[in-house]
Amino acid sequence: SEIVVLPGDGIGPEVTRAAVATLQAVGRRYGHDFRFQTHLIGGAAIDATGEPLPAATLAACRQADAILLGAVGGPKWSDPSATVRPEQGLLALRQALGLYANLRPVRPHPVALGASPVKPHLLAGVDLLVVRELTGGLYFGEKQRHADRASDLCEYSVLEIERVLRRAFGFARARRGKLVSVDKANVLETSRLWRETATRIGREEYPDVALDHQLVDSMAMHLIARPRDFDVVVTENLFGDILTDEASLLAGSLGLLPSASLGDGRRGLYEPIHGSAPDIAGRGIANPFATMLSAALLLRHSLGLEEEALAVELAVAAALDSGALTADLAAPGQAVSTQAAADAVL
Amino acid sequence: SEIVVLPGDGIGPEVTRAAVATLQAVGRRYGHDFRFQTHLIGGAAIDATGEPLPAATLAACRQADAILLGAVGGPKWSDPSATVRPEQGLLALRQALGLYANLRPVRPHPVALGASPVKPHLLAGVDLLVVRELTGGLYFGEKQRHADRASDLCEYSVLEIERVLRRAFGFARARRGKLVSVDKANVLETSRLWRETATRIGREEYPDVALDHQLVDSMAMHLIARPRDFDVVVTENLFGDILTDEASLLAGSLGLLPSASLGDGRRGLYEPIHGSAPDIAGRGIANPFATMLSAALLLRHSLGLEEEALAVELAVAAALDSGALTADLAAPGQAVSTQAAADAVL
Numbered sequence A, B: 001s002e003i004v005v006l007p008g009d010g011i012g013p014e015v016t017r018a019a020v021a022t023l024q025a026v027g028r029r030y031g032h033d034f035r036f037q038t039h040l041i042g043g044a045a046i047d048a049t050g051e052p053l054p055a056a057t058l059a060a061c062r063q064a065d066a067i068l069l070g071a072v073g074g075p076k077w078s079d080p081s082a083t084v085r086p087e088q089g090l091l092a093l094r095q096a097l098g099l100y101a102n103l104r105p106v107r108p109h110p111v112a113l114g115a116s117p118v119k120p121h122l123l124a125g126v127d128l129l130v131v132r133e134l135t136g137g138l139y140f141g142e143k144q145r146h147a148d149r150a151s152d153l154c155e156y157s158v159l160e161i162e163r164v165l166r167r168a169f170g171f172a173r174a175r176r177g178k179l180v181s182v183d184k185a186n187v188l189e190t191s192r193l194w195r196e197t198a199t200r201i202g203r204e205e206y207p208d209v210a211l212d213h214q215l216v217d218s219m220a221m222h223l224i225a226r227p228r229d230f231d232v233v234v235t236e237n238l239f240g241d242i243l244t245d246e247a248s249l250l251a252g253s254l255g256l257l258p259s260a261s262l263g264d265g266r267r268g269l270y271e272p273i274h275g276s277a278p279d280i281a282g283r284g285i286a287n288p289f290a291t292m293l294s295a296a297l298l299l300r301h302s303l304g305l306e307e308e309a310l311a312v313e314l315a316v317a318a319a320l321d322s323g324a325l326t327a328d329l330a331a332p333g334q335a336v337s338t339q340a341a342a343d344a345v346l
């Protein structure tokens, strides 16, 4: 299989290195031939080529079976007057490949009981999957900027809503049969269309899945107050961005949460949900597990290697059990390096 | 002083009754003459007049010194095909009166240590004020609906951003001198304008206030992971809606959080941040404290009665201390009624 690696910025190179080593170990153990090609994206690509998503990168991604990404962005490229920004590379890639369904599973490891700000008795048994729409909404609507005002358009077509809902309903059916759709239907027209569409698809195509609707403001509470009640949660792009970072509180660290971005085919983009963390970049202390777990999702969703995916997930859990905790999770003075954490998994 | 009371829907009438009784008690104790007029809004207004904000209600509000509101909305008026919705009444009122700055203070009472899903050691010393922009953004931009798609426009002018930022900077200066401005400047044009404007106003007019910027997704984490680090938080309408419901987790119950909506004059609109809670409406078990605390904010911000406001806040704290806990806060079987909770304050 052809895997394109996009290290990106900040801690991106460090964490993707650990994830590539994970895939190589899987390849050796299970006898698969994974071929890796590294390409530029984000700030690193701007520095080298002037563009956040060079044509060569996009072309390689189109040929690949799967793409593994670190993170993009950093203060170096964040000047408000900048016309090219690292994030544009990531957004353009998601859109160009039609990766409209972003999966963000949250299943706290016992290490979360200590590391999470949430009370431990609420965390036991939490196992939720957020499906975030990834190629529409405010992110991709027309933007305007004038001297005295600015605007962003939030737009959704029925087709865009339907396809991501079907993915979410499908996952719910394969899991515990419960789907919560999150919107702001008491205020937004796009949310009313979202809610109607969810209700219709649920009734016509997934009558066996229990569908519930929540307003995004309430959901921001319920997600933390009663996380065990949720199975699959589906929502639009920006709400999903906010709610999944919030959901990381349940796992104890953003450094543990992987994601998969899928379209209609098998090709997918896999990345940790954390950012480029410029403050700790290059110091060898970043948590590599979110990216290693993203590699597990890559094995599962793009390569169909379920056993291999599980092996990686179990190895990460065992490494956490053994106390291989980076600075985001360890007690003061007890942290291990990125390399040591990765080695514990390998 | 003239106070317009808008009970609204669901538990609105029950909780505003308790808040009016609070104001009457303050009036008797401190010798003020508060006059109350009750008007229709929301679903109740739709049922009686066909409109969520009848002209008579708006006219009375324009004459009043302050407005006390319960809540609007409920399943009765939530049919997706409905063309008139209760929420429109509230949104139209906020806009018609130019109430662009919504203050949502969060200072957990010790009862939160038990009731909050957040670990107790994180809550001690939390004292934050969220200033939410209330009359712009996606809430009020042009909406379109077609058979196959829908859209909502998010628009902000520099003037709209400046005036709410100045309020937030002003509060920060009077408190602990720290302001966090929340946006999504790595994606949205309106957020980039917001961030630039905050930076400029901070540098030119409030150099003594420490200004920090956070992305809304990170903020959804930090708000719960390190709530003590925040003093004043300012953000646009929808982000503020989400983050303040989330912040209610710190207080242990949405039923404890008041709000004040202010414009350029002294007139303000005061309401609990919770909704109409149709599931418990009419059962006499709703928590009246958020609305009673909103009455305290009314005394402070519209009537300039700081001592009286503090007296109400202390009385609510004492009632909580004494164990006057409604069902949202009490241990099973220990809950008191709305009336009993209110009486404990009075």
Ligand SMILES: CC(C)[C@H](C(=O)O)[C@@H](O)C(=O)O
Pocket (backbone or CB within 6 Å): A072, A073, A087, A090, A091, A241, A273, B186, B187, B217
């Ligand atoms: C980097 C940024 C554009 C991105 C997003 O908002 O989608 C990130 O926050 C994420 O969640 O993947």
Ligand SMILES: CC(C)[C@H](C(=O)O)[C@@H](O)C(=O)O
Pocket (backbone or CB within 6 Å): A186, A187, A217, B072, B073, B087, B090, B241, B273
């Ligand atoms: C009822 C609804 C329109 C309102 C809002 O979103 O502003 C409410 O959630 C609030 O926070 O006051």
